[in-house]
Amino acid sequence: MKPSDTWNSASEGPSLAEAPILHVDLDAFFASVEVLDDPSLRGRPVAVGGAGARGVIASASYEARRYGVTSGMPSVTALRRCSGLVIRPGRFDRYEELSRQFRGIVEDLTHRYEAIGLDEVFCDLSGLVRLGVRPVPAARALRARVIEEMHLDCGIGVARNKLFAKLASREAKSRVVAGELVAGPGVFYVDHETEARWLAELPVRALWGVGPATAAKLGQLGLTHVRDLARVSHADLTAHLGPALASTLSSFARGEDPREVVADRRAKSLGHEQTFARSLVGDEVIAAARVHAGVVSRALRERHQLARTISVVVRFDDRESLSRSQSLAFGVDDDEAIFRIAEALLAGVDTSRAVRLLGVHASGFLARGESEVQLSFAVAAADETRQRALDESRARQVAHAALRDAVDEVRRRYGNEAVSRASELGELATQRGRSAFGPGLDALSDGDEGPDRR
């Protein structure tokens, strides 16, 4: 289908020059997918997240929101507000499948789009002048296709820049007001009057990049609304927020947004982390690192990438957290190689303290085949142990390749659980499939037993 067949109609709304940016946001994405695939959930309060003591809500249906359930909320709190809440653990393969379908529909309109997570895109339509595209009809047609083909709803903001487009997609959506669902228009165009009103009325917290910490800092300066930002000097803002954020917020306060729509963003890091139903100590942490290293290395191989930097992150029971990283002169994607580096990094961490979260991350990607470049600089090993781990991991990177490829092949054919190391078969590993958002209720109930000790 050619864009010109669908996306334009007469001369409704602003021209492309006036409002070239679209922000498209799928409604309550994860929760909506659960309802889509299980119609018995329709009309009920549904959320996706971890159901256990340490779980949080990742996505809540509008019915759940009527009870005050929001994403990011601890599941315990959510259940207190809504005892009938159905919490599903999340099915990321399915969400990714629908996300691809979503992007396919967007691509029929333009290839100049930037994906933000699985359920949002910014589009830059400014190159579509020759096709006679008008942004508002294009947005309506896009939304109609999402509804018809995916059976999911979305809100679309149409504006001059990303700042207003993002605010507008929120305006386009349905919302809960005083416990009642109020339908939104679906597509919302930000004209000059609306821009001026929003800049005058919105709190700073509504801006992209202003979270709890920055809002608190601004609050101490007496800056609570966007309009307040316009009257503070750039030097003052920089002194408190640093040059980058200060510059961004100064622009926003004037209604300007220098950020372009960047198509084809490539991931720069990849990782796997888990909050445990029961905190781990000592060898249990190392065992968990082995499982995590396996997840990360498999993801690297699926992407045909090698990582030059491996890092671990640890959060203790008192919520203090730390990270340790090691860059290599070569790239790795091997389970054992990544595990050995993670293990070496953890040797420098006091694991006699209770560890509630462990993460293993990979970054500094090389395409496969580039592994032997970058030999010119020295690896800064912290000590002899670490150096030995590095040497060994490099040898293993070569030695284990054949075995690893064979194991990958088996996993591909029979599923991830078909071939596992003995150490992955304990409770640690069985928690993996339960939820991406922390331990589930079953993990909570058998938490006393803990993972097996070897």
Add this chain to the structure above:
DNA sequence: TCTGGGGTCCTAGGACCC
């Protein structure tokens, strides 16, 4: 029994090179 897991970007200090 408060606060996940996937990421991105920024900052700051130190090492090293030119």
Add this chain to the structure above:
DNA sequence: TCTGGGGTCCTAGGACCC
């Protein structure tokens, strides 16, 4: 003999986004 400033890379931590 003392000392410069820019650039890049690495590490650690923090804030933010969905």
